[in-house]
Amino acid sequence: MLNNKVCIVTGGAQGIGRCIVETFAKHDALQVYACDMNGAAMASLEAKYPNVTVVELNVCDRASIQQFVEKVKSEHGRIDVLVNNAGVTRDNLIEKMTEEEWDFVCDVNLKGVFNMTQAVAPVMMENGAGSIVTMSSVVGTDGNIGQTNYAATKGGVIAMTKGWAKELSRKGAQVRANCIAPGFIETPMTVDLPEKVLHYMRSKTPLGRMGKPEDIANAALFLASDNSAFITGQTLKVDGGLVI
Incomplete structure (x- = not known):
């Protein structure tokens, strides 16, 4: 399904990111670079999938990102998916x-996305094609208490994505x-949340269950x-009908 594409996935050590890496590896990606600060947690991915390469990478470290992107470009001549x-x-x-709580989340979730896309997008434009998939959240579209x-x-990455859809094409x-x-x-x-919280999450979702990482990975595979x-400039909600 990925037709020998060269793919980069950040946050690949666990949860949704790890599932995306595995899904891409199973669906004919030529190479999947699984990037995360926790390299040890990704070691088993390389052992299991010959087309997965583990990269210890901090999305806040612009110099390291640039070096990594240049390495991928030199090895494959292109980057197809970010x-x-x-x-x-x-x-x-x-x-x-606190200001520290604000800064930390903004640095990783917003500037980190900017850093990666700024480094990768020119490579895609040189080659005339590419797909950038960014993880937002229903919190970014509809808000939530305690998550300013x-x-x-997550709202910011949606706005950036709409701009990129126009700019990069x-x-x-x-x-x-x-x-x-x-x-x-x-x-x-x-997984460690109290059962009453999990019950609340399920009860608020029309399909009556929480999603699985595979549900998100399959959406990423499609995009x-x-x-x-x-399809470009869009936000695909994968939420079981939570926000309609």
Whole structure:
């Protein structure tokens, strides 16, 4: 389905990011670069999939990103897919949120996406094609209590994506940019939540369950592939009907 594409996935160590890496590896990607600060957690990916390369990378480190992108370009001559998945949370009510909590989330979730896309997009434009998939959230489209910083970043990446959809294709390049907005998803971040919280999440979702990482990975696979060749500037909600 990915037709020998060269793919980069940030935040690939666990949860949704890891599932995206595995899904891409299984669907004919030539090479999937699984990027994360926790390299040890990704070691098993290389052992399991010959077309996965683990890269320890901080999306806030612009110099390291540039070196990495140049290395990929020198090895393959192109980058076909970028999935901006790396993200963090530091939740607090607005009156209690610290400047450090605000800055940390903005640095990773918003500037990190900017850093990666700024480095990769020119390579895609040179080659005349590419797909950028950025992880937003229903919190970015509809807000949530105690997540001012997170909501700002997830809404921000949607706005950036719309701009990129116009900017990166203006000279005829088939470079596309889209977002995915997950709802309540079963990940290592949610597994230890109290059952009453999990019940609340399920009860608020019309399909009556939480999503699985595979639900998001399959959406990323679609947007990364040529099956979505006429889709750009969009935000795909994968939330079981949570926000309608």
